Amino acid sequence: MKLVEYLAPLKGSTQQARILATMYFLERTAGERQFTTGHLRNSMAEARINVRSWNFTARLSAAGHAVHAQGKGVARTWELTDSGREAVEAFAPPLPVAAAAVARRSEAAALRVRIAAIVDVEARDFASEAVDCLEIGAHRAAIVFMWVAAAHEIQERIWKASTPAAITAAAQSHNPRAKTCKKRDDLSEYNEELLLQIAQDQGVIDKNQKAELTKALGLRNSSGHPNKLRPGEHRAKAHIEDIISMLF
Template sequence: MKLVEYLAPLSRGNQQSRILATMYFLEATTGTSKFTTGAIRDALAEARTANLKQWNLSARLGSAGHYVHAEGTGVGRTWELTSTGRSAVAAFAPPLPAESPSVAKQSEAAALRTQVAAISDVEARAFASEAVDCLDVGAHRAAIVFMWVAAVHEIQERVWATSTPAAITAAAQSHNPKAKQAKKRDDLSEYNEALLLQVAQDLGVLDKNQHTELKKALDLRNGAGHPNKLRPGEHKAKAHIEEIIQMLF
């Protein structure tokens, strides 16, 4: 179903009701919940809404009360329906179109990208973004590997930022006497990832439960990154990405 079809039964409704219905439709079909007035206007224009140039979307949304929530200011200001707003729209608008598998997948990818965009470290965010790109095209093994690289980078950063080189070296050599002395940040790359996880736990960067779950993630990464018969599915790859984001970011 297209927006023009969805809004047709509301053609005699007031501007505010059609604006809210448009947001309701877009939220359900795009996986995005926050919209600028420009994005809403573009959708209404594509739906061939009559006399749209005369509509003051900001005023109509501003008078919608507790049906909407606004964030930001100026042209970057976004609007989203509240739970009350969704219930109100559902009461007067047509039923939403059934969600297709492709739309559901787009919604999941959009949600992941929103989480990835919130990662503050540029390098970790880039690796995590590549993981989602891989997931999006069905490259599940690659998605697992790239997300693990993001995790390792983040753990290395935390270990180096919160500990001294002497403490890091002592923790590493308590598990492997031959471990390299940590003199600079890049020396952490010389530690195998199982040792890095153990050092991070010893230094308080990770707690016991995080260490346990990240060890499982490392095992999955090892399976995905080496020639074998492992064929991880979409659900496993997506869960791997989500769990690492929740634990570390």
Template sequence: MKIVEYLAPLRTASQQAQVLASMYFIEKTEGKTTFTTADIRAALAEARTPNVKNWNVAARLSASGHLVHANGAGAHRTWELTDTGRVEIEAWAPSLSISAPAVAKRSEASALRARVAAITDTEARAFASEAVDCLDVGAHRAAIVFMWVAAVHEVQERLWNTSDGKSITTAAQSHNPKAKVCKKRDDLSEYNEELLLQVAHDLGIIDKNEKSELIKALGLRNSSGHPNKLRPGEHRAKAHIEDLITMLF
């Protein structure tokens, strides 16, 4: 069902009812739970709602009382439906039939996005977010590669923040005498990723089991990032993302 179909029976309803119903529809069909006023206006425009550009969406939300909850302020404010809001909307809005597999998939994506949002490092979070975006559209090899980049960034950050260049260099050159002398954070990118994991293990950044699992993840990343016949499925890509988040973030 498209949003234009869902909102059609509410065309003569109040602006507030149409705003709330559009939030409910997107939440149920896409798994999105927080909205800016721009998100809502775009949804109403997609439904070809007359004169929506003149609606004061923020005012309609503010007048919705306990049916919605606001997060943040000003330009960064987002809105979400409350549990009470969902119940009340279901009482008067058109029924919405969605297949169980589709609901489950959106729920899984939403759970992954929540875990990614909790990653504190900005760069790692951005890469992990792109991995989930790729997973969402079926680009499984790209999802695996982006999540690995997030993992490598995290290992590099931990190494640099907890060890000094001399210790890192000594550990690296014990495995590869030609390894670059580490004088600054960016020098870590000169180490191949297997060596980086070995150094991280030697310096206590990761333990033996984590190293073993990360080596496996590196192998999957290498297979996914080079031309070959590997076609990782959704479950394999999703497990890769979940495992790296669990281990490192």
């Protein structure tokens, strides 16, 4: 599919909608993620859209949380956020399966580059499995595997930064019945909400990280138990990216 074909059904849509759809198409079919207004203008002109009088910067600036901007002036780049992608998917025609597959492979490859930098072998292996699941559309499994990588990393940080006695004291200050920690594997006996609290108490994560990781844990819990939750690709990908950014 060519851009001119993709935009044809959107002929009556707003300028902003067609610009966002162009970003989505180029991201999903060519693996591009950041765009200058000049690049978008040229791409749409090649698709025979008359954009000579369009103010791309104004339209993108008015798009709110659908886009994220970096830089200033002519070097400024724009990219779709997860909210922006979801918005385009709601009004634009679906892409052919082949094009979507190309995009997934491109996104997975970018994530694998980041995962390759994870030092801990076990955490790296769990994160790699998460991306494997994401690439084939197993979104709930991707969320669960990425959380396992996060939990392992947090356990490692706690064990290296503290002592069994201090860990036990922190655990039992929140749950008097918590198990006495004597060895590294005992950390696996603590439920993960308590593990996050211990991590904050021991200074290996801060308050904001704990809040975001608690949200990630909630998504893992929902994804790992029988229910009607069907997390989409963007939600699973954001979960992986957020944990990589926070912990690795």
